[in-house]
Amino acid sequence: MKKVGIALLGLGVVGSGTYRILKSKAENIKRDYGVELEVRQVLEKDLSKAEALGIDLSIVSCDIANVLNDKEISVVAEFFGGIEPAKTFLIACLKAGKSVVTSNKELFSKHWPELEAAAKETGAGIYFEASCGGGVPIIRALHESCQGNDILEIKGIVNGTTNYILSNMSEKGSDYADTLKEAQRLGYAEANPSADVDGFDSTYKLSILSSLSFRKRVPYTAIYREGISGVTKEDIKYGKEFGLTVKLLAISKNVGGKIEAHVYPAFIPDDHPLAKVSGAFNGIYVVGDNVGELMFYGKGAGDLPTGSAIVSDIVYAATHDIHKRYPFILEEEASDFNNDFESEYFIRLIAKDQTGVLSEITGILGKAGISIDSMVQKAGSHGKATIVLITQKTTELTFKAALDALKQAACIDEVANVIRVEK
Numbered sequence: 510m511k512k513v514g515i516a517l518l519g520l521g522v523v524g525s526g527t528y529r530i531l532k533s534k535a536e537n538i539k540r541d542y543g544v545e546l547e548v549r550q551v552l553e554k555d556l557s558k559a560e561a562l563g564i565d566l567s568i569v570s571c572d573i574a575n576v577l578n579d580k581e582i583s584v585v586a587e588f589f590g591g592i593e594p595a596k597t598f599l600i601a602c603l604k605a606g607k608s609v610v611t612s613n614k615e616l617f618s619k620h621w622p623e624l625e626a627a628a629k630e631t632g633a634g635i636y637f638e639a640s641c642g643g644g645v646p647i648i649r650a651l652h653e654s655c656q657g658n659d660i661l662e663i664k665g666i667v668n669g670t671t672n673y674i675l676s677n678m679s680e681k682g683s684d685y686a687d688t689l690k691e692a693q694r695l696g697y698a699e700a701n702p703s704a705d706v707d708g709f710d711s712t713y714k715l716s717i718l719s720s721l722s723f724r725k726r727v728p729y730t731a732i733y734r735e736g737i738s739g740v741t742k743e744d745i746k747y748g749k750e751f752g753l754t755v756k757l758l759a760i761s762k763n764v765g766g767k768i769e770a771h772v773y774p775a776f777i778p779d780d781h782p783l784a785k786v787s788g789a790f791n792g793i794y795v796v797g798d799n800v801g802e803l804m805f806y807g808k809g810a811g812d813l814p815t816g817s818a819i820v821s822d823i824v825y826a827a828t829h830d831i832h833k834r835y836p837f838i839l840e841e842e843a844s845d846f847n848n849d850f851e852s853e854y855f856i857r858l859i860a861k862d863q864t865g866v867l868s869e870i871t872g873i874l875g876k877a878g879i880s881i882d883s884m885v886q887k888a889g890s891h892g893k894a895t896i897v898l899i900t901q902k903t904t905e906l907t908f909k910a911a912l913d914a915l916k917q918a919a920c921i922d923e924v925a926n927v928i929r930v931e932k
């Protein structure tokens with residue numbers, strides 16, 4: 510039986526999960542693909558992790574040369590995360606003709622062209638199913654199952670940490686800071702949560718998904734980004750009154766050749782398929798011009814779910830001599846972006862509880878050409894009232910001008926928050 514040598518760079522959560530799946534599914538892979546996958550080298554400085562998995566310590570080291578010099582290794586799976594040393598090691602592997610498999614969305618979104626160029630030099634493959642959506646098979650679906658379409662829109666919940674936080678705030682009525690602390694205590698959020706809560710992780714993933722969908726490179730730097738730290742339990746409570754659920758959305762659209770790409774918290778109707786994606790789950794909603802709506806759902810992180818996607822890439826790389834290519838990554842970078850995109854808006858205002866306030870507010874919005882879709886008003890204490898409005902569609906620039914006017918209106922004490930609404 511054909512043997513294919515594998516190297517694992519790192520035995521963290523996903524590296525360990527991948528090793529366990531490779532062991533437990535070895536017989537299935539032999540039976541179904543006629544290939545034996547042999548782990549021949551592991552890079553890991555913590556030997557106890559290798560011992561816990563029963564890996565022979567003679568194949569464990571910290572030296573990439575052991576991988577590069579082993580001619581029997583043809584597939585290298587990387588689990589370090591971050592840019593270095595992952596980038597240098599993977600480019601060296603590709604230049605040595607070894608295919609690479611990774612879940613490293615930051616590396617991929619920032620350095621895909623260098624990786625693609627190195628792979629093209631030798632004909633090696635680069636595989637990254639696990640980089641977006643963890644175990645959800647979205648990369649191959651977009652690349653291999655949607656060729657009969659122009660992808661018009663992607664709308665995704667691609668970060669489990671922020672979805673866990675927002676779902677818990679919504680279910681328990683708790684505030685952001687307490688929910689983040691609880692998520693950190695339970696291991697859902699990192700000690701430094703910025704990559705997740707500030708939207709960077711979603712931006713990296715959206716860059717990859719958009720590039721695949723639109724067949725040109727959509728750099729992560731071109732993606733507008735807002736995180737979730739400004740979402741309050743009051744916003745969530747009022748959103749519920751309008752039948753809306755808040756999610757951190759990664760959205761990209763191809764509108765007449767112009768690309769819109771943004772990551773921000775947004776309200777969606779409770780009956781949208783993404784509204785049901787709760788806790789640490791991911792969901793990605795895709796619209797193609799021929800297939801119509803598609804919905805992908807599953808665990809976006811974790812040892813075995815992400816390991817599942819990694820193993821599928823390892824099996825693909827190990828059983829193909831001609832690897833996948835992404836020529837558009839080297840040939841075309843998207844440059845035609847629409848930054849004045851349209852949204853509806855949720856506006857929460859603290860206003861003076863007096864005659865004429867509502868007409869002043871509607872007057873300001875009306876003067877800017879913004880229609881109001883719905884509104885609630887709640888009398889508060891000390892002569893204040895909370896007014897919550899949902900606008901109809903308007904553009905970013907028009908809305909910003911109207912917001913400035915609202916902030917300056919004498920009847921308004923505070924624009925407490927503004928959140929986009931995606932219907």
Ligand code: HSE
Nearest residue numbers: 667668669670809810
């Ligand atoms: N930090 C990521 C998340 C892990 O919370 O979804 C998977 O990419």
